[in-house]
Amino acid sequence: MRASKPIPNDSALHEGETTQTTCGGCELLCEDLSVQSIKNRTGCTVADKWFTPNAIPAETTIDGKKASLHEAIKVAATRLLSAHRPLLTGLASTTIDTIQIACRIADCIDAAVDANAHDNSFLTAPTTIRVGKVSADFEELRDRADLAIFWGVDPSIKSTRFIERFIQPKLHDGSRRTISVGMTPAIAPSLHNLHFPVPEDQLISLARLVDAQLTQKRVRDSSCDLRDIANQLKNSIDAARCVGFVSTKTVETTGLVNWSLSQLIRSLAHQKPCFEIPLNQSASLGGGNLAGAGAVCTWRFGSSGAIPLASSSGSMFLPAETDAQRLIKRNEIDCIFIVGRISPQIKELLTKSSDPKSVIHITDESNQTTFENSVRLGCASLSDSTKGSMLRSDGRLVSLRPFASACVPSIQNILNELLHRIAADVRNEGST
Ligand code: SF4
Structure with a gap:
């Protein structure tokens, strides 16, 4: 006896949705997968695992x-x-x-x-909630942000369809640039896709440096390399019309990386459209x-x-x-x-x-x-x-x-x- 038979069942499908289904494999909950692609591999490794039919x-x-x-x-x-x-x-x-x-x-x-x-496993979760986030939905990033900044990139983002669905589609009115801040680039570096290799333990200092430059505040001394990266980030942000920060789960458990990024985005949101897309869920x-x-x-x-x-x-x-x-x-x-x-x-x-x-x-x-x-x-x-x-x-x-x-x-x-x-x-x- 099988627990479920992967045979299309008309009664289980809504009218007009005979070929599409929803994937519950990760926090993106993609609604555009076809039943046919599931049988022949979807191109998303997490989805293939989610839909793997049980042999027994x-x-x-x-x-x-x-x-x-x-x-x-x-x-x-x-x-x-x-x-x-x-x-x-x-x-x-x-x-x-x-x-x-x-x-x-x-x-x-x-x-x-x-x-x-992940949020429940670090002490500052309540602080992060109190500080609040300026966030938006994924489609807002896809349709409006001409600059997407990946902050502290979690490599597992590449095993989902996030980049395919929300970064690769073209904007109606211009092109999109991306910047990956972290040890691994979210997108292979090119003219439009920059990568600044910054270790996770320097992300808080970098967020404060960029914030200080945007708001013209003084900050204590920091390394030349980090100041240079902060400068380049500021210039890219200045040139953009709308900035979406994509944050991912961090290894550190104080919550300060997320907190410092939230502060930076709140400052920046006073100057131009700017929001955070927090991807906090591990794909596994x-x-x-x-x-x-x-x-x-x-x-x-x-x-x-x-x-x-x-x-x-x-x-x-x-x-x-x-x-x-x-x-x-x-x-x-x-x-x-x-x-x-x-x-x-x-x-x-x-x-x-x-x-x-x-x-x-x-x-x-x-x-x-x-x-x-x-x-x-x-x-x-x-x-x-x-x-x-x-x-x-x-x-x-x-x-x-x-x-x-x-x-x-x-x-x-x-x-x-x-x-x-x-x-x-x-x-x-x-x-x-
Ligand atoms: S990214 Fe992949 S695993 Fe996640 S919902 Fe979409 S198809 Fe499923």
Whole structure:
């Protein structure tokens, strides 16, 4: 039996959308992929991984042994309710509706919640939020910015379609120049695409230097090389009509690189159209809906993640303290509830962990390691046959367009069943 058949299913497709589908593989949530290109490789390595059909369906198992879905849901509910310190994570590969149900379960079982977003793992996340960003959507960058500056380039940007979709298209009224500031160029250097090799630990000083030049402030001494780069940046910015800064995830965890860039953009936005496109998601997270997970958690619990105890009446936000990776590393949880595809970082931590944990995993992947003391609930394909919406990282709501039929329940149905089972068990416990 297959979990999902990659056969076009007319009932799963909307009228007029017979050849196009949406990719949920990364934060760009591309809506222009054709079903045909998926069968023949899309040209995007992350998408090819996202759509890889499972040769064998994701089985439902209890402690490695095949089980019925009904039995597995019963055991999963018992284990989640008996855990002293559960953690809900995953979420990035699922839809907003699914995340809402998962958060209701977290509320019932007093779980910690963290979808493994980069922002929740560094201390200054709240400061960065307070400072605020002047941002725009991806299309604004594509249609308006005649200068795109990649700030601290994450090489994984090249394995997505960001440059193809939002930098390469021509502007209506002129040409676009790019500048890569960082050790790796985002685009091969040429007359129109400059590269300034600046190590990450100098990005804060560079942002302050450029800011000082734009606002004619004095700054303390800095190296000639950095001053020269700041000069060239200023000249390019002066010559541009509209500037888009593309920032990516940084290795440093103080958040100061992002903070100093936000300050520079705020100064510059007083002089000309200027905005930031923050690409904070690693392309290897196993799903593109981290923004959706953050939005649901913020609406329900008051913060985007790093929540030590889920409560709809308000939860604490403890960035760099109760993010998923730290909780697992410090062995502070005894049960991990993974909804959707598992990120490589969490998988590695669980594989290495010396402290055994109970694992409840709802997944469409058949090739996942089976952890000891685990319940795996196999669901329909998240990439081919799941309906619903995801939130692009610039805030745009994007609908998935499933193109294959499934012969096992969707992740949403399984979570609903699990929620009902947990609620019934809680009621029974209360009445005895
Ligand atoms: S860039 Fe991201 S969303 Fe677009 S096709 Fe590639 S993986 Fe999918």
